Amino acid sequence: MQRYAIQFQNKTVSLMEGQTERTLFLLFSSSLFLSCVMYFFFVGATTLNIINRNTLEKENRMLNSRVGELELLYLSETSKIDLNLAYSLGFKDATKTAFAGAGGTKENLSLAKNRQ
Numbered sequence: 001m002q003r004y005a006i007q008f009q010n011k012t013v014s015l016m017e018g019q020t021e022r023t024l025f026l027l028f029s030s031s032l033f034l035s036c037v038m039y040f041f042f043v044g045a046t047t048l049n050i051i052n053r054n055t056l057e058k059e060n061r062m063l064n065s066r067v068g069e070l071e072l073l074y075l076s077e078t079s080k081i082d083l084n085l086a087y088s089l090g091f092k093d094a095t096k097t098a099f100a101g102a103g104g105t106k107e108n109l110s111l112a113k114n115r116q
Contacts, residue, residue: 083091
């Protein structure tokens with residue numbers, strides 16, 4: 001067993017007593033074990049993140065394809081809308097048209113006349 005001490009002005013202060021080799025071995029082996037555990041954890045987390053990213057990219061491609069299909073369907077349906085379809089659904093031409101001008105008066109724009 002080795003003993004380490006510092007001596008100054010006729011006083012000795014003990015630094016380490018006991019099994020220093022065993023203590024250092026346990027310290028280094030536990031730090032090595034902890035480093036290995038952390039390494040495997042981070043490598044596993046990175047691998048899972050890559051797998052999840054690939055899955056999300058595949059889903060994104062499928063959704064983009066579906067959006068393209070829906071846009072094409074929208075364009076084909078909007079080309080079918082015309083005045084004959086509107087008349088068949090009950091649209092009627094306006095008989096009395098009125099326009100608001102910039103020089104209107106308060107009497108023409110009041111809410112009281114609109115409620116009657």
